[in-house]
Structures are given as C-alpha cells and as structure tokens.
Amino acid sequence: MTDDVTDEGTAGTAEEPTAAERPARGAVWAAAAWSVGVAALLIALPLVARHRLPDPLATHWNGREPDDSMSLTAAALFPAAFWAVLVLTSVALRRYWAGRSPGAAAATLAAGGVLLTGAQTSIVHANLDRARWQDAAPMGVEVVLILLATGLAGLLAWLAGRRYGGRPERRPVAGAAPLDLPPGERFVWLSRAANPWLQLTAAVFGLVTVAGVVAAASGVAELDWALVVPFAVVALASLGCSSVRARVTARGLTVGFGPFGRPARHWSPTELESARAERRTAAQAGGWGYRINGLGTTVMLRGGVCLVVRTRRGADFAVSVDDAERGAALLNALIARTRESTG
Structure with missing residues (x-):
C-alpha cells in the first residue's frame, strides 16, 4: 500500500471531503x-x-x-x-x-x-x-x-x-475501520492543514516589503530598513506557520511547516509512547500558529480534532490536521509493532 491508508475497497464506506477538497x-x-x-x-x-x-x-x-x-x-x-x-x-x-x-x-x-x-x-x-x-x-x-x-x-x-x-483526493471518514499492519507491508498516511488568515497576512506583509524594496531600487524613495525588516520578518514567520503537513511511514511521524515542508520535526517509533486524536481550540492552545503551553506543543491552524503524540520523555506534541483519528491509529499500530520486534 503506497497511498494514504484507507479502506476504499469496503462497500458502503461513507466519504467526506478533506481539507484539500x-x-x-x-x-x-x-x-x-x-x-x-x-x-x-x-x-x-x-x-x-x-x-x-x-x-x-x-x-x-x-x-x-x-x-x-x-x-x-x-x-x-x-x-x-x-x-x-x-x-x-x-x-x-x-x-x-x-x-x-x-x-x-x-x-x-x-x-x-x-x-x-x-x-x-x-x-x-x-x-x-x-x-x-x-x-x-x-x-x-x-x-x-x-x-x-x-x-x-x-x-x-x-x-x-x-x-x-x-x-484533491477523497478519503473514507476518519476512523471508519480499524487499521491492520501486516508484517512487511508498506504504508503512507499523509494529511495537511492551512490557516487562510495567516496565509493572507504573509501575502500582505510580503507585498509591503516588496513595495519598499522596489521603491528604493527604482530610486523613488530611500530604503527604510525600520519598515522593511519588521514587515519581512512578519511575512516569513506567518508563511512558515500558515500551513503544516503530517506524514506517517514506517520511519515514524514527520511534521513539516510552510509551503516547502521545511523546517520539519521527526519522531521515530521508538521515540513515541502513544498517539491519540484530541479536540482542541485555539483558546486552549494559546492562539494560532506554533504554541507552547501547559498542553505541550501545539501547531494550531484550525480548531477541531488534532493528532497528538506523546514522546517517551513525557512531552505532548499536537498538530491540527484532517484524518487525525486514522493517523493516530496507524501510529499506535506502528509503535506496537516496533515494541514487539524489539522485545
């Protein structure tokens, strides 16, 4: 299996649109x-x-x-x-x-x-x-x-x-069927999310930055670093936090940020204790974007169900992506299989 982990062959499986749809x-x-x-x-x-x-x-x-x-x-x-x-x-x-x-x-x-x-x-x-x-x-x-x-x-x-x-692709409703990982079978689970307001903020602040540089390059105005630098920083920070992509393979969980999936965080199965799907709001996370508080680290781009993993160190990391239930189920199966193989 080389695509998203789904049960598309199951008769009568309900479908719902993903974030991409x-x-x-x-x-x-x-x-x-x-x-x-x-x-x-x-x-x-x-x-x-x-x-x-x-x-x-x-x-x-x-x-x-x-x-x-x-x-x-x-x-x-x-x-x-x-x-x-x-x-x-x-x-x-x-x-x-x-x-x-x-x-x-x-x-x-x-x-x-x-x-x-x-x-x-x-x-x-x-x-x-x-x-x-x-x-x-x-x-x-x-x-x-x-x-x-x-x-x-x-x-x-x-x-x-x-x-x-x-x-866009279509997937069965998250959690529609239990996941089974036969030994040696390849699998990939992929999900993503984006925050439209952060994307718009990045575009607006980026335009102001470009306008300042263009005005200076044309000779119409002096380059005002006090204006350009803060706007450029906000534009880049907003762009980096505006979208996220979560990927689960046999190597574990990888979460990439921004339009290029960089920077990225990775956890191997041996580094994870468990995974779950948990409903969270921006208020609980402390706002939008990359947040750290009493709940641990949360990448909050939209309210709703998040994929939450607990590391062996006892820290929680949550990311708001679609199909979180299926991603958590796959990770738990992967963690269990890794423990069995290592004794």
Missing part, C-alpha cells in the same frame, strides 16, 4: 492579494515618480541603449494589462490543469509578478531625472538579475504548488 481560501486570498498588489505597484511606480520622469519615457533598449518609448500613462497601464492576462492565465491553469500540472498557476503568478515588477522598476530607475527618453541610462546587469529572480521565484512557487496543489 474544501476551497483553499487562504491560498486564493493570498493569490488575490498578490495579484492586486503587483498591479498597484506597476501602475503606481511611474505615476508617483512622474515629476521626475520625462514624458514619453524609454521603455525598450537595443542592447544597452534606449531605442523606443511610451507615454507615461501607457508605461503605467501596459504592464498592468499584461499582468491581468497572466492572472487570468493562472486562474485557467488552476481551474483546468491543477491535476495535470500542479504548481503551474503558482509559478505563473510568482514569475510573472517578479518579471514585470523588476522590469518596471528598472525602467523607472533608468529614466529618473532625465530630460528626454533618449537620455535614459543603459541597461546592464540589472536585466540578468531580474531574469535570475524571475526563474527562482517561478521554481520555488512551482515546487510549493506541487507539494500542496493538484486535484
């Missing part, structure tokens, strides 16, 4: 915030600096020298219109190609946003304080840096999308 509101809202934010940056950047830009301004370079121009209004609206096409393309990819190419929509949004924002930033910087568009600064290493950043952003988004994207 329910609308990924956080991811959708984060993508919407990114889409709107990028559009706002593309339009606002040249308009904010219009008193320091020529009209028309250089928008194309033949090698290092400018050879074509656009009016200030066109330079603001054209990339925004192109961005709108990319956003619609990503929506179509998510709607019709999520199963065949998970991660394609996320990669399109990430790479397109970085490419267009980087290009708009370099255009404004090259035209800043120039009397004519023909006097715009030449393009050089910034083009290479933009292309590298675009490729990196697309790759990271594609990897994250492949890990958490794709067509």
Whole structure:
C-alpha cells in the first residue's frame, strides 16, 4: 500500500471531503492579494515618480541603449494589462490543469509578478531625472538579475504548488475501520492543514516589503530598513506557520511547516509512547500558529480534532490536521509493532 491508508475497497464506506477538497481560501486570498498588489505597484511606480520622469519615457533598449518609448500613462497601464492576462492565465491553469500540472498557476503568478515588477522598476530607475527618453541610462546587469529572480521565484512557487496543489483526493471518514499492519507491508498516511488568515497576512506583509524594496531600487524613495525588516520578518514567520503537513511511514511521524515542508520535526517509533486524536481550540492552545503551553506543543491552524503524540520523555506534541483519528491509529499500530520486534 503506497497511498494514504484507507479502506476504499469496503462497500458502503461513507466519504467526506478533506481539507484539500474544501476551497483553499487562504491560498486564493493570498493569490488575490498578490495579484492586486503587483498591479498597484506597476501602475503606481511611474505615476508617483512622474515629476521626475520625462514624458514619453524609454521603455525598450537595443542592447544597452534606449531605442523606443511610451507615454507615461501607457508605461503605467501596459504592464498592468499584461499582468491581468497572466492572472487570468493562472486562474485557467488552476481551474483546468491543477491535476495535470500542479504548481503551474503558482509559478505563473510568482514569475510573472517578479518579471514585470523588476522590469518596471528598472525602467523607472533608468529614466529618473532625465530630460528626454533618449537620455535614459543603459541597461546592464540589472536585466540578468531580474531574469535570475524571475526563474527562482517561478521554481520555488512551482515546487510549493506541487507539494500542496493538484486535484484533491477523497478519503473514507476518519476512523471508519480499524487499521491492520501486516508484517512487511508498506504504508503512507499523509494529511495537511492551512490557516487562510495567516496565509493572507504573509501575502500582505510580503507585498509591503516588496513595495519598499522596489521603491528604493527604482530610486523613488530611500530604503527604510525600520519598515522593511519588521514587515519581512512578519511575512516569513506567518508563511512558515500558515500551513503544516503530517506524514506517517514506517520511519515514524514527520511534521513539516510552510509551503516547502521545511523546517520539519521527526519522531521515530521508538521515540513515541502513544498517539491519540484530541479536540482542541485555539483558546486552549494559546492562539494560532506554533504554541507552547501547559498542553505541550501545539501547531494550531484550525480548531477541531488534532493528532497528538506523546514522546517517551513525557512531552505532548499536537498538530491540527484532517484524518487525525486514522493517523493516530496507524501510529499506535506502528509503535506496537516496533515494541514487539524489539522485545
């Protein structure tokens, strides 16, 4: 058995949607915030600096020298219109190609946003304080840096999308049947959860960070580290705590955090005393995210049933993922089998 531990062959087994089947509101809202934010940056950047830009301004370079121009209004609206096409393309990819190419929509949004924002930033910087568009600064290493950043952003988004994207699967209702682990049989149990508000927070704070860096890179404003650094820290912390993935194999339990499943915590069967499913609320855990209190450590992304493991040291670790009852049952069977084999 190499897929989620289920009893799909049992006649009359009831099914319920998993977290992946329910609308990924956080991811959708984060993508919407990114889409709107990028559009706002593309339009606002040249308009904010219009008193320091020529009209028309250089928008194309033949090698290092400018050879074509656009009016200030066109330079603001054209990339925004192109961005709108990319956003619609990503929506179509998510709607019709999520199963065949998970991660394609996320990669399109990430790479397109970085490419267009980087290009708009370099255009404004090259035209800043120039009397004519023909006097715009030449393009050089910034083009290479933009292309590298675009490729990196697309790759990271594609990897994250492949890990958490794709067509959702359906599972039997958790706890629908007892678990049996015949000797030598392979098994995998996988579940995940995400907090839409933390994902949206990461997107909003990340956009503010990008806006500050873009404004400084274009020469429109000074880089305010006191603004950029705190927003960047909040964005990264929120992103890392916004999603979690729990995986049970013969090697034990692994819990990965964030869109890439890193960092991760792992417990082998010999390190665990027992596992259970327990209903917890954010108030009991002390809030949302990664929490440590009298209950032990809790990764609280949504209220409800959590997978809770107790280590041999007597510490509890809880994670709020779907199908917690089945994950606990599998872990207990694995722990029992390990004890029998070690005497």
